[in-house]
Amino acid sequence: MSKPKPPLPLTPAVFHILLxxxxxxxxxxxxxxxxxxxxxxxxxxxxxxxxxxLDRMIEAGLVxxxxxxxxxxxxxxxxxxxQTTLRAETDRLSRVALVARRQLGRA
Amino acid sequence: MSKPKPPLPLTPAVFHILLxxxxxxxxxxxxxxxxxxxxxxxxxxxxxxxxxxLDRMIEAGLVxxxxxxxxxxxxxxxxxxxQTTLRAETDRLSRVALVARRQLGRA
DNA sequence: ATTGACTATATCCGTTGCGGATATATATTG
DNA sequence: CAATATATATCCGCAACGGATATAGTCAAT
Numbered sequence: 001m002s003k004p005k006p007p008l009p010l011t012p013a014v015f016h017i018l019l020x021x022x023x024x025x026x027x028x029x030x031x032x033x034x035x036x037x038x039x040x041x042x043x044x045x046x047x048x049x050x051x052x053x054l055d056r057m058i059e060a061g062l063v064x065x066x067x068x069x070x071x072x073x074x075x076x077x078x079x080x081x082x083q084t085t086l087r088a089e090t091d092r093l094s095r096v097a098l099v100a101r102r103q104l105g106r107a
Numbered sequence: 108m109s110k111p112k113p114p115l116p117l118t119p120a121v122f123h124i125l126l127x128x129x130x131x132x133x134x135x136x137x138x139x140x141x142x143x144x145x146x147x148x149x150x151x152x153x154x155x156x157x158x159x160x161l162d163r164m165i166e167a168g169l170v171x172x173x174x175x176x177x178x179x180x181x182x183x184x185x186x187x188x189x190q191t192t193l194r195a196e197t198d199r200l201s202r203v204a205l206v207a208r209r210q211l212g213r214a
Numbered sequence: 215a216t217t218g219a220c221t222a223t224a225t226c227c228g229t230t231g232c233g234g235a236t237a238t239a240t241a242t243t244g
Numbered sequence: 245c246a247a248t249a250t251a252t253a254t255c256c257g258c259a260a261c262g263g264a265t266a267t268a269g270t271c272a273a274t
Contacts, residue, residue, distance in 0.1 A: 008149055011260070012116060019207050029222045038206050042115055042199055046262045051224060053260080072269085074223075090207040092149055097204045099145050100126050100197040118231070136251045153233045158253060160231080179240080180251075221270075230261075241250070 005081075006060050010089045013053045016043055018062065018078065018086040025066040027073040028054070057082070112188075113167050117196045120160045123150055125169065125185065125193040132173040134180040135161070164189070 010018070020026060020034035028050055035045050054076060057063045062082035066075035078086070117125070127133060127141035135157055142152050161183060164170045169189040173182035185193070 009119060012119070013261075019210060022210050039203055040199075047224070048262045072222075086207075087211060090204065090211055092147075093200065094204040094208060096146055097197065097201040100193075101201060103126060103129050104194060104197055120232075134251075154253070155233045
């Protein structure tokens with residue numbers, strides 16, 4: 001119910017959350033730290049953006065709740081759809097970045 | 108007055124408009140076509156996004172009105188600030204894309 | 215002991231920005 | 245001469261962003 005393939009381009013927030021979750025379950029605060037690290041400190045994601053996005057991503061079937069050993073932490077993990085979507089968006093982004101670099105004269 | 112350096116990350120719309128204007132003055136409709144081409148058809152920018160963004164970008168000093176030979180067309184061009192901002196955002200995007208590709212196992 | 219900093223989850227809500235619908239007009243093509 | 249493409253522009257609902265805020269546990273320091 002209600003899992004029509006998510007439209008590309010993804011929003012930057014959704015992309016960064018997917019990237020942070022690749023290969024590892026993480027809880028909310030951990031995602032924030034990872035996004036910061038992945039972006040080289042350029043993206044600062046607040047709790048509003050994080051939890052709002054996570055809700056929408058669960059709704060869209062991109063992520064799911066993981067195993068919660070610790071009742072105080074809520075873990076999130078990528079679904080198969082989340083992984084393929086992340087790959088597609090990464091490819092798209094890489095192509096756009098390449099076009100831009102060529103245009104600017106750094107092939 | 109009111110030209111404090113624009114914050115990175117740029118919105119995708121602003122980035123694509125800057126990219127479309129690099130090296131060439133263009134009018135609105137032309138920008139739309141160029142964005143479509145640059146993004147390999149993945150980004151469809153409607154008039155609302157285009158003109159709304161252009162207004163904000165003029166306000167922010169990223170673009171300026173160009174020479175209008177034709178009174179029916181309004182040309183836009185990059186300012187110096189627009190060019191440096193485009194370079195900075197392109198670099199940032201390239202880095203993020205690289206991190207993502209490494210993570211996904213396509214270095 | 216208690217202050218402060220950090221970890222951690224979560225909601226609320228004002229603002230921004232996106233983007234489709236719409237209007238208008240000219241040029242071009244069948 | 246009707247339809248399609250070019251071209252500019254506004255309006256406005258809606259989704260998303262992101263800061264403020266609330267709550268609470270941990271840990272180090274003084």
